[in-house]
Amino acid sequence: MLFRTMLAAAAAALAASLLSPAVAQQRGASGSATLDAVRSRGALLCGVSGEIAGFSLPDSRSAMQGMDADYCRAIAAAVLGDAGKVRFVNLSAQNRFTALQSGEVDVLIRNTGWSLTREANLGLLFAATNFWDGTGFIVRADAGVSSPKQLDGAGVCIRPGTSTELEVADFFRTNKLRFTPVLIGGVTEVQDAFLAGRCDAFATDASQLAGFRWRLGPERAKQYLILPETINAGQSGSMVRKGDDRWFDVVRWVHFAAVNAEALGVKGADL
Template structure:
């Protein structure tokens, strides 16, 4: 027998031996696990105002928090059935991969390398962002190009760190990174003057500035936006039933806004003659059951969490961030929900 033929035969035998083992491995069923547990476990940022942060009563608030609650409303019919787990930038992916959390919604950028190499899949974008820089107004710096030789506070192991290095290298700007793997300690270092500038997503910078109260005017957000940062939920790759529910929970909020449906007027649409509205309300078709949830899942999301505009007004507007590219596609923005039919 020729070597090539022998090698092919051995490979075929090995493949045949592996197939039964693979077939015996049960498919991931996060949807079933959430139902059995009665609670969704969601990984979020520990302290990012507008995105995920406990209020004075210990109640979690923010757009990422509301994304988690929307999924709980869709699966369990109760948006309060969520356990929020603070996830650091270094640990967040390991927590998702290991099953410590069901869902990661932590101002996390959707990128090729993350989706291709980490065994995770992003379900969509709940906030379109971009990386910026903040300095103390007293420094006199008004542009990122003037940061030559500066020290820059940045979270390690993030796309932020890579973007910063690429930007400064491309523009022949010298810099020294100050790497601190704790966002509160990082911000404290910036306030204390351990670094000349602080870089992260522009929304997070605005959140930090707003949290400074009367001292907010002491900080300046520079005009340069140096990257695309589509932020959104991530799940374990291969768990496609759960993936679909997370994705369509978000699309339900966008679709509701498009239709003019919100948490206060929802009941007035019960008798609508519009077929699209009837499907959205779960009064015709089987859209919910096709996802593995109740047909009124979109109603539960909107009733208990709100449409996307309500979520934005509640969490992001107070930061002073204009909606801009986070508007619906019909209003000049990037948010676009596929048809629910």
């Protein structure tokens, strides 16, 4: 895909500005504990969802596809010289931050909303914004609902431990509406619960709702409506541990290199 080609080009350009693994071994540690660990094991441990179409979802050959997955590959290309040297670690909304804090993954690129609270309290740092999104709702097409403000008294499926949980509660409280949260942990599980009729609406990032509806197929998708209004707007991005500034620079500048490569029309074949 064009996006992957662009990321590969950007990563290759960035790799030229970093010490190669061979040179790094000759000169000793890189100054980054994370970068040294990645090079020592010969693979990047990248935390993703693994369940969200367009961001990270295995294809029919079990190859991880999507924008988040491609960013993982770009980082691997930059620091290891090989975009294939990635181990994707599927994480839930509940365990994603713990996995990064504990070192189970080197970087988290998993539809994670950027917020002051998260940066201030978790010992983690956002490196770059890779997507702007908003919280939306999907309902059954025959429900007669065309706006979130018509969901008074509804049961709403939400994944716990997400910013969506707080945003939905704020929306209903601000608009003096009642709702019953139906909290279900995994992406697939909460989608299945909505399809099974356990709630009247399902709330999550609008991009995820679009991917969810698309995966239903053209005929079944007609039975469901994504409400046109979103109740907020915000950015998602990659996260790293605080205190490892060189690794932060690598992850951040892979992103900036990708953005500039796209703007300049640079492709892998141009390098």
